Amino acid sequence: MSAATPPATTLSDVVVTNEQTRAPWRAGRASIAEGAIVITVTGRVTIPSGIADNPHSTFTIVARDGGGRARRFDGVKVDREASRLPKKIVFR
Secondary structure, three states, X not given: OOOOOOHHHEEEEEEEXXXXXXXXXXXXXXEEEOOEEXXXXXXXXXXXXXXXXXXXXXXXXXXXXXOOOEEEEEEEOXXXXXXXXXXXXXXX
């Protein structure tokens, strides 16, 4: 028997903003797994080119969790080792 996914681990209306350039990216959906924010690319959403180019870039992620609460994550970076561009990007 599998447990239901906790609502706080699913995110919708996800917007990722580069803190240096202020460029936003409407990512749509994401999940929280093992302390990381994971965006898996499906359908119409595409990862912007160059998002992982600068290892020093930091990002703010705002979203709504499965319980309808607003969530904000400041100063996260792309985890280049865990990401599988262009299909999956991981922020920590």
